[in-house]
Each structure stands twice: as structure tokens, then as C-alpha cells.
Amino acid sequence: MSSSPHSSAQTSSARSIGVTCAALGALGFSFKAIFIKAAYAYGVDAETLLALRMGYAVPFFVVMALYIAQHQPMKITRRDRLVLVVLGLLGYYAASYLDFLGLRYITASLERLILFLYPTIVLLLSAAFLGKPIRVGMLVPLAICYVGIALAVSHDFNVGGSNVAVGCALVFASSLSYAGYLMLSGEVVSRLGSTRVTALATGVACALSIGQFLVMRPIGNLVQPWQVHALSICMAIFSTVLPIWLVSEAIRRLGAGPASMVGTLGPVFTILLATLLLHEPLGVMQIAGAVLVIFGVSRISRVTKGAEKEH
Numbered sequence: 001m002s003s004s005p006h007s008s009a010q011t012s013s014a015r016s017i018g019v020t021c022a023a024l025g026a027l028g029f030s031f032k033a034i035f036i037k038a039a040y041a042y043g044v045d046a047e048t049l050l051a052l053r054m055g056y057a058v059p060f061f062v063v064m065a066l067y068i069a070q071h072q073p074m075k076i077t078r079r080d081r082l083v084l085v086v087l088g089l090l091g092y093y094a095a096s097y098l099d100f101l102g103l104r105y106i107t108a109s110l111e112r113l114i115l116f117l118y119p120t121i122v123l124l125l126s127a128a129f130l131g132k133p134i135r136v137g138m139l140v141p142l143a144i145c146y147v148g149i150a151l152a153v154s155h156d157f158n159v160g161g162s163n164v165a166v167g168c169a170l171v172f173a174s175s176l177s178y179a180g181y182l183m184l185s186g187e188v189v190s191r192l193g194s195t196r197v198t199a200l201a202t203g204v205a206c207a208l209s210i211g212q213f214l215v216m217r218p219i220g221n222l223v224q225p226w227q228v229h230a231l232s233i234c235m236a237i238f239s240t241v242l243p244i245w246l247v248s249e250a251i252r253r254l255g256a257g258p259a260s261m262v263g264t265l266g267p268v269f270t271i272l273l274a275t276l277l278l279h280e281p282l283g284v285m286q287i288a289g290a291v292l293v294i295f296g297v298s299r300i301s302r303v304t305k306g307a308e309k310e311h
Helices: 004-039 046-071 077-102 108-115 118-130 136-160 162-190 193-216 226-254 255-261 265-279 284-310
Strands: none
Touching: 004 118, 004 226, 004 255, 046 077, 046 193, 046 226, 046 284, 077 108, 077 162, 077 193, 077 226, 108 136, 108 162, 108 284, 118 136, 118 162, 136 162, 136 284, 162 193, 193 226, 193 284, 255 265, 265 284
8 A cells, every 4th residue: 555645745854854964963073073173273182171072061961861861761770880881981981082182183084084984993893802704795895994094194194294193093092992882882772772871871971071180180271261162062062962962863763774874974074174164284185085985984884784684
């Protein structure tokens, strides 16, 4: 029996809203590196900037956690709390801090491309520690991703000097930490729900980030130019809270696969924004590298989704 024109229109509308949410979420995440680089121009250090970002984001995640607790109450076991602490440590604290440190040394464009490698890292870690074989169809796109990164890195070496290697290592460690978060979060997310896990794990990360600041920096460091506070607020709202909600909404309307494919716009957005707003040099090698990375990750995502459907 064919669907009615009304239901077809509703489905089309839901997909359009889902695609819009996914694209806006990718744009929001892409702005994070732009905000960080812009704030660094005022002399703020990574520890203070991360604490400001997390501090301004705390109220939003508290409201999110309270809303979920009230409308979807669920008992959280001691094991769940331990897992949430580990997830907050890996996915939102360590990954963020390493990323902030790395952006001291490399361009926002290269940072975004390295972070975008996380699906390939999940693939390699799963093969190394979980015994999941790498499918033959993934080998070529996997190689393409890292050839692309090599091209992009060569561009930064030409314009950024020897510290580029340090920045790349820090951001790759950030991507590695986030990949570990993804590998560990699957079971608890399926049981507790993505919004609850995000709110609680991010709460842990906020506490760790603020605690780190209090240990490493004098409280007077919070006195920063108004521009740093404005950029931190923008980062908290437009590159943290809103994108998380937008991507969740996109997944609800489209499914994880299509939403992640729209997310491949992220590196493109960052490169364009970094060129227009930060005046970062854009070269042929970087463009070629970006194309290869985006293509490789997209192919790996398709093969992975196909393998999941087979099972």
C-alpha cells in the first residue's frame, strides 16, 4: 500500500530538518578551532581557556542532566558511574585539552583534518585490541586517509616550522583519546541514552578542566580581556552545547549513517573559516590532502555501515 502524499511530505520535511541539523552541527564543531585560535591571539593559555569554555558550558549540561533525570528517570549503578568518569576523562577532558595544546602549533585546518581521522583510529584499535579484522575494502581508503594527512602536514611544515610536529602529535593524541571514548561508550550509551551520557560525562570533564586550572594556574588568570570571555562563551554555546544537540537530533531524524555523512562537511567548513577569518594560508597540498582524507573517511564509514547491516 503506497504512502499518502501527506505522510511523504512529513517524511521529506523530517529529512530536510535532519540534514539541516547535521550541517549546522558540523558548522558549530568547525568553529571551535577558530574560536581557540582567535582567543590565543590575546595571550591566554590553554588551561585557562579550557576552564573558561567548560565553566560557561556547565549550566547548560546541568539543565540537560536535570531534565533527563526528571523525564526519563533511571537508576545509575556504581559501575555506570565509574564508566562515566572514564568517558568524561577520555572523550571530553583529555581529548579537549590535548586539542587546545596542539592548536598552539598548527593551523585550524590541519587540526580539523587530524581530528577527522578518528574513525580510522577506531578501526585500527578495534583490530589491535578487540580482534576485529580490518575488511579488505577498508585498506585502500585507510591508506588514502594517511596519504592525505601527509600532504596536509607537509603544507604546514612549509608555513609553520618545526613545532608543527609537536602540534600534530598532540592533536593526534586528542583524536586517539576520542576514539577510545567511542569504543568504550557504545554499551553504556545504548543502555542509558546518548543525552544522559553526554550530560554526565561532560560534567565530569568540566570538573576535571576547572580542577586542573586551579592546580596549574593562579585564580587571577580568569581576569582576561573581554574578547577572551566572549570567545569562550561562543565556544561553550555554539561549538559545544548546540552542536551536540543538533547532531543528536540529526541522528534521530536521519539515522547515524546519513548524519555522519553530512558531518564530513566539517573539515571543509573549518578550512574555509580559517582562510576567511584567521587568514591562514591555503595551498594546493592542503586542499589535496583534505580531499583525500574526506574521501577516505567517507569510504570507511560506508564500508563499516555495510558490515553492520550484514550482521
